[in-house]
Amino acid sequence: MSQDTLFDKVWDLHKVSSLPGGSDQIFIGLHLIHEVTSPQAFGALKDKKLKVKFPNRTVATVDHIVPTDNQSRPFKDNLAERMISTLEKNCLQHKIKFFNIGSGSQGIVHVVAPELGLTQPGMTIACGDSHTSTHGAFGSIAFGIGTSQVRDVLATQTIAMNKLKVRQIWCEKKLSHGVYAKDLVLHIINELGVKAGVGFAYEFAGPAIEALSMEERMTICNMSIEGGARCGYINPDEKTFSYIKNKLCAPKNEHWDEALLWWKSLKSDESSIYDDVIKLDASKVNPTVTWGITPGQSIGINQKVPLLSDLSPNDQLIAEEAYEYMGFKPGQSIKDTPVDVCFIGSCTNGRISDLRVAAKVLKDKKVSNRVKAFVVPGSEKVANEAKQEGLDKIFKDSGFQWREPGCSMCLAMNSDKLLGNQVSASSSNRNFKGRQGSPNGRTLLMSPAMVAAAAINGKVSDVREFINL
Amino acid sequence: MNSEFTSPIGKILKINGKCISLIGNDIDTDRIIPARFLKCVDFDSLGKSVFEDDRETLKGKHPFDLVENKNSSILIVNSNFGCGSSREHAPQALMRWGIKAIIGESFAEIFYSNCIAIGIPCFTLKKKLIQDIQKYNNNKSLFLEIDLKNSLAKSNDFNFHLEIKESSKNMFLSGEWDATSTLLCKEKLIENKYNDLPYLKFNNLVI
Numbered sequence: 001m002s003q004d005t006l007f008d009k010v011w012d013l014h015k016v017s018s019l020p021g022g023s024d025q026i027f028i029g030l031h032l033i034h035e036v037t038s039p040q041a042f043g044a045l046k047d048k049k050l051k052v053k054f055p056n057r058t059v060a061t062v063d064h065i066v067p068t069d070n071q072s073r074p075f076k077d078n079l080a081e082r083m084i085s086t087l088e089k090n091c092l093q094h095k096i097k098f099f100n101i102g103s104g105s106q107g108i109v110h111v112v113a114p115e116l117g118l119t120q121p122g123m124t125i126a127c128g129d130s131h132t133s134t135h136g137a138f139g140s141i142a143f144g145i146g147t148s149q150v151r152d153v154l155a156t157q158t159i160a161m162n163k164l165k166v167r168q169i170w171c172e173k174k175l176s177h178g179v180y181a182k183d184l185v186l187h188i189i190n191e192l193g194v195k196a197g198v199g200f201a202y203e204f205a206g207p208a209i210e211a212l213s214m215e216e217r218m219t220i221c222n223m224s225i226e227g228g229a230r231c232g233y234i235n236p237d238e239k240t241f242s243y244i245k246n247k248l249c250a251p252k253n254e255h256w257d258e259a260l261l262w263w264k265s266l267k268s269d270e271s272s273i274y275d276d277v278i279k280l281d282a283s284k285v286n287p288t289v290t291w292g293i294t295p296g297q298s299i300g301i302n303q304k305v306p307l308l309s310d311l312s313p314n315d316q317l318i319a320e321e322a323y324e325y326m327g328f329k330p331g332q333s334i335k336d337t338p339v340d341v342c343f344i345g346s347c348t349n350g351r352i353s354d355l356r357v358a359a360k361v362l363k364d365k366k367v368s369n370r371v372k373a374f375v376v377p378g379s380e381k382v383a384n385e386a387k388q389e390g391l392d393k394i395f396k397d398s399g400f401q402w403r404e405p406g407c408s409m410c411l412a413m414n415s416d417k418l419l420g421n422q423v424s425a426s427s428s429n430r431n432f433k434g435r436q437g438s439p440n441g442r443t444l445l446m447s448p449a450m451v452a453a454a455a456i457n458g459k460v461s462d463v464r465e466f467i468n469l
Numbered sequence: 470m471n472s473e474f475t476s477p478i479g480k481i482l483k484i485n486g487k488c489i490s491l492i493g494n495d496i497d498t499d500r501i502i503p504a505r506f507l508k509c510v511d512f513d514s515l516g517k518s519v520f521e522d523d524r525e526t527l528k529g530k531h532p533f534d535l536v537e538n539k540n541s542s543i544l545i546v547n548s549n550f551g552c553g554s555s556r557e558h559a560p561q562a563l564m565r566w567g568i569k570a571i572i573g574e575s576f577a578e579i580f581y582s583n584c585i586a587i588g589i590p591c592f593t594l595k596k597k598l599i600q601d602i603q604k605y606n607n608n609k610s611l612f613l614e615i616d617l618k619n620s621l622a623k624s625n626d627f628n629f630h631l632e633i634k635e636s637s638k639n640m641f642l643s644g645e646w647d648a649t650s651t652l653l654c655k656e657k658l659i660e661n662k663y664n665d666l667p668y669l670k671f672n673n674l675v676i
Contacts, residue, residue, distance in 0.1 A: 044649075155652075162634070198549070432553060
């Protein structure tokens with residue numbers, strides 16, 4: 001059993017009681033909600049005649065269902081309008097702070113909370129969304145929950161949960177030029193598999209992780225869940241602290257010094273004990289693209305789609321399903337695969353640094369005629385910052401559509417969807433069957449820079465050919 | 470689909486029912502309930518949309534459409550079932566179709582806790598045994614009587630032990646799987662924690 005890791009320290013600090021049968025009652029320091037997984041939870045509170053226990057510890061925004069073309073109200077989609085108005089009503093009734101469209105701070109919940117300074121080291125953070133693991137980039141323990149647990153957090157500010165084991169993923173050396181956090185996390189998931197993380201929290205550590213910016217660290221932790229780990233985190237350091245400093249909800253004045261002192265005490269100790277340790281060499285990671293129907297089915301840009309015989313027996317069943325669905329032949333190159341749609345956005349890669357790196361690739365270039373390309377900033381703040389830097393103009397000049405913030409085609413709950421068996425080059429996190437809105441649509445996950453390169457060439461390309469090496 | 474749906478309540482000691490096998494690893498929650506069906510403010514109408522896109526693709530040949538699987542209530546799955554999104558809509562859709570228990574090689578973590586939270590026990594078995602059951606079930610109907618206390622499944626032809634987390638089992642046996650009231654019992658401790666956590670003192674709560 002792990003000892004003295006950040007996970008152990010934060011878990012122990014938030015433990016309220018031991019429950020019969022071995023699970024723990026854990027206090028949730030910050031609860032984030034959105035329109036999709038909260039209405040039934042508020043409904044259940046009403047049925048049980050319960051109140052929200054600590055309304056000041058829950059913060060809401062709207063992201064999954066918002067249209068990215070025309071956000072004027074009422075939304076054209078009646079069901080989407082009903083969901084946002086239900087959230088508005090619930091927040092008003094229960095006195096929960098809600099960052100609505102037009103507030104200047106609306107956006108994807110996992111983009112918004114860090115940029116407001118709500119996400120801080122040492123917190124427990126829960127949200128009815130599996131990508132809540134994103135917040136672990138700050139040294140918080142953050143995980144996705146279902147709607148019944150959203151109800152429990154609203155009613156009690158606690159949940160019942162079994163303590164996780166801790167696996168350290170030590171990333172040696174550093175990423176090479178043209179290789180990004182997205183490539184590294186896809187590589188990790190490929191190495192370990194999509195279910196290796198079940199029952200574990202992942203601690204990402206080592207020189208390659210320390211070298212990453214806070215936004216890149218969020219990309220890594222965001223996809224922990226794609227490796228099966230409900231929670232992923234990185235020990236906080238000077239980068240973490242300077243990212244938080246001066247944010248709207250950051251501790252101020254004398255509280256800042258107090259917070260800093262406490263945050264520094266949270267790191268996993270030199271002598272921490274882990275349930276498991278994995279080491280890998282980050283310098284060997286190449287620009288990575290998924291070829292299948294799970295985020296674990298990925299290869300380097302110059303590699304070939306694996307043969308069945310290259311795979312372990314456990315991976316063969318899903319590989320056969322993937323060949324058939326994706327239309328790839330075993331042994332075929334991934335490079336030069338034609339793409340129809342290019343999507344830059346999502347809680348994985350919809351932040352300002354993602355837009356900057358994609359814009360750098362697109363500057364003075366044109367998107368291929370065969371491609372529909374669009375960029376969806378992760379939040380209103382990201383959109384405004386991008387506009388100030390002139391990134392929106394670079395995207396538009398290249399042929400990308402510039403959209404309003406939201407989750408958009410990551411999960412296609414709004415009108416941004418693939419059609420038929422279109423192939424999308426996507427900076428999002430899931431390539432599941434039907435994920436991007438068409439029951440036979442096909443998704444190739446990659447970094448935002450690689451999506452930009454694919455948009456220009458109209459086919460999967462190596463971004464290193466576009467940037468100065 | 471079960472048209473007379475009622476949510477489970479209280480102690481869950483025994484589950485008797487017909488098995489339905491769904492073969493495949495890493496079946497994600499987007500497949501169990503595609504995202505477009507999440508545009509709802511209650512779970513009531515989800516049952517009919519379970520596996521919608523997979524069923525559409527297989528044109529009547531999906532296990533959830535086969536006549537012989539009508540009124541089944543015990544789902545037999547393979548590895549990493551329910552991976553992906555945290556949407557509780559996935560087990561809610563399965564439950565509203567008629568599923569009362571799931572037996573699999575392994576489950577994704579959030580899906581598992583969602584199942585427990587709504588009263589669907591999830592049991593695990595070794596890969597080989599799951600495959601044997603699915604093979605058997607492919608040829609003939611399999612009715613199981615699951616005894617939760619002894620973690621035992623009985624049928625006409627064979628019996629086997631099921632694995633289930635001790636904490637989950639105890640919740641079903643005591644009827645405390647609907648966690649809210651259990652958690653609320655510790656109200657004083659919750660308030661103490663709220664007052665003691667270091668960051669709640671220095672956090673800038675005014676937003």
